[in-house]
Amino acid sequence: MQEVDEEFYDRADTHIHLSNDQINEKVGMGKVSASNMYATARFNAWVSACGWQSGQEMAEAKEETLEYFVAEYRKMLEDNLNDYIDNFESYMQVNKNA
Template identity: 50%
Template sequence: MTQATDQAFYDRADAHIDLANQQIEKIEDLGKVSASLTFGASRFNAWMSARSFKTSAELAAAREELLKYFCEQYRMMLEDNLDEHIEHFDRFVLGKGD
């Protein structure tokens, strides 16, 4: 956990993951739940970004910068989580101890 990332960050993320896990139990389709979660995150980030501007033109001018930022952030987080799942595959995926 980095200095800028406090426990509340992980608690919020875990709440979203818990909801996704509940949805998986109901529809048993990992891909559909993942797609909905990704869409929700992108929709929220678009809304949050739009609130930072006074006009549509300002938002449009920042579009590429916003896309680059969010794509870089997602890639960094996905890389970290994939590396963690590779390292702890037996425990995370197979349910076996380290």
């Protein structure tokens, strides 16, 4: 992952808080997660489009763009999975006496 600026985690936390607020009796974690992934994909498609002068240029870079975003997401997901594995009891508030 690239070096992060001072507000990187604050921006991420804002999205996490919004997602947590959207979870309720009718909409579970899975649906909120799917909406998040769609929003991220849609936003990143727009970010990518901003770097090109035409759809043809964008199409020519499509595979490279996909490889970049998938690799970055994989690294971030792996880092966060490892963090939850290492801190499962405290993050998930598991009662060791249960």
